Amino acid sequence: MNTVKRTYFSPEYPPYNSSLKNIILLNDTGTIDLDTLNSLKELRELRNNKVVHGQIPDENITYSEAIKYYDLSKKVTRVLKNITREHNRIR
Incomplete structure (x- = not known):
């Protein structure tokens, strides 16, 4: 959401958007690359589908999945924090 606010004039106020909508905005504007897009989708899927909505009980989440x-x-956070409005214009 913070990256969308820094780089893109969303038709809606970004906090009202779902995380998926903000990810799509970043991708559609060329602000993030395919690797970052896939990482965000994977994080979202693991968090939403497997943990939050109970498809995987907490005790079944492995150490390697948590790592x-x-x-x-950490990787996605570094990438997103380094994106600026000027960065977005270069693409």
């Missing part, structure tokens, strides 16, 4: 989520989160 993968952490590593993907």
Whole structure:
């Protein structure tokens, strides 16, 4: 959401958008690359479908899945924090 607010004039106020809509806006404007898009989708899927909505009980989440989520989160956070409005114009 913060990256959308920094880089794109969304027709709607970004906090009112779903995380998926904000991801789509970043992708559609060329603000994020395919690797970042796929990482965001994977993080969203793991969080929403498997953990929050109970498809996987907490005790069945493996250590390696937790580490993968952490590593993907750190990577995506670094990428998104470094994107500026000027960066978006260059693309």
